[in-house]
């Protein structure tokens with residue numbers, strides 16, 4: 001990998017569902033070890049963008065390079081090799097409710113044969129402690145947890161495989177402010193400790209400023225602004241201004257969706 | 259014009275579904291044959307299909323056997339052929355009613371549950387989560403269920419056969435006054451290996467159909483709770499129809515000379 005090559009390079013990504021265009025020329029470069037945050041209104045396609053990069057959705061056109069390799073159209077096995085270095089926190093946690101909490105957390109490690117079940121359980125309890133969950137929860141079914149707790153288990157699962165790249169889809173949504181801050185700190189710590197490259201989606205500006213080295217704003221299928229996290233207040237971009245201050249008046253037209 | 263358009267659209271949709279189902283089936287069977295095998299999940303599904311379906315299937319079988327004996331008695335009495343009851347019961351049960359009734363009951367029980375479970379996993383992104391954790395969902399979710407269906411249904415049907423024949427025996431001996439040892443003798447005398455064997459082959463095919471339909475419809479469900487509900491219905495209906503169709507075809511293969 002060349003020195004200045006970005007860890008993730010997304011070029012001209014387009015994705016439509018039927019007649020609905022969600023991504024329309026989406027470009028993004030993320031350097032190794034960087035933490036980038038994407039902000040944008042709900043339904044603007046933030047989750048779709050992450051899934052296209054992750055490989056869960058196939059874009060209509062455009063390219064995604066991870067560590068210099070074009071991953072679109074890659075053979076399934078190759079893709080699996082890349083995926084084993086990517087951790088993902090889903091917006092609604094997506095925990096396996098047929099398995100107890102600890103097996104959810106250790107799932108990636110178990111499926112790659114990196115640990116046996118006894119070790120897996122220990123690692124899981126360690127990771128649960130990191131996200132502020134008690135070891136007593138290890139044997140509970142995820143369905144019996146509150147959504148905030150599920151989110152934290154999802155986070156533990158995402159970081160358990162020691163990924164090089166982590167995607168966080170709204171990590172703090174649905175958490176109380178204190179827990180949100182704990183999670184923010186945790187994400188910062190994880191990024192620093194393992195030097196992981198992180199891509200986070202959020203509406204939570206406080207969280208964005210805390211965990212992001214850079215912030216990008218998605219609007220109508222494109223990144224319309226990108227800059228350092230401390231520049232976001234004075235971006236000079238009316239769209240960004242309106243969004244971060246949550247004003248009704250401004251260039252962003254909130255379509256009342258049917 | 260509009261009529262032709264509609265016909266064309268329906269036909270194309272049919273082709274698309276047939277294609278998707280074929281690809282799904284081939285991929286599912288392929289994953290059954292190649293490691294890694296998830297033995298823990300295979301075992302769990304086997305117990306679900308083979309053990310927990312026993313009460314339902316057993317009840318169905320015993321009443322089927324009982325009603326068969328009763329019906330054939332009233333019918334056969336008209337031309338004094340009551341002696342053939344044992345024969346009728348055992349052949350109908352082993353060749354047809356055992357596998358078909360068990361297949362339909364399991365379609366309602368297992369097919370529906372699989373479609374609902376996998377469908378929920380689809381709409382809550384658990385299937386996507388599997389992929390991100392280096393686990394192929396076809397191998398992890400679908401292959402173990404297909405294997406369990408293929409292997410457990412014959413065992414289940416074998417038990418159902420025995421219970422069904424016993425049901426016929428109960429009615430014949432206790433209600434219709436047949437001599438017990440005669441009845442058992444008659445049952446054995448007319449039974450051939452092919453009768454039982456063909457029923458068990460059918461059972462295996464039905465087990466495959468039920469689990470395949472459950473997995474397929476669940477896997478492709480979309481649109482929240484309503485989508486999962488639809489997947490469940492479609493799984494049961496399509497499995498039931500396919501069971502009856504393939505039953506005819508298999509019977510033709512086994513018994514047409």
Ligand SMILES: Nc1ncnc2c1ncn2[C@@H]1O[C@H](COP(=O)(O)OP(=O)(O)O)[C@@H](O)[C@H]1O
Nearest residue numbers: 017020022040041042043044045046047048049
């Ligand atoms: N699998 C899909 N099929 C059809 N439409 C989809 C699908 N996934 C997302 N969409 C649509 O794409 C748009 C963006 O969704 P999403 O990326 O989830 O938004 P958000 O920015 O809130 O994460 C939404 O309008 C949604 O309806």
Ligand SMILES: [Mg+2]
Nearest residue numbers: 046047091169
């Ligand atoms: Mg989203």
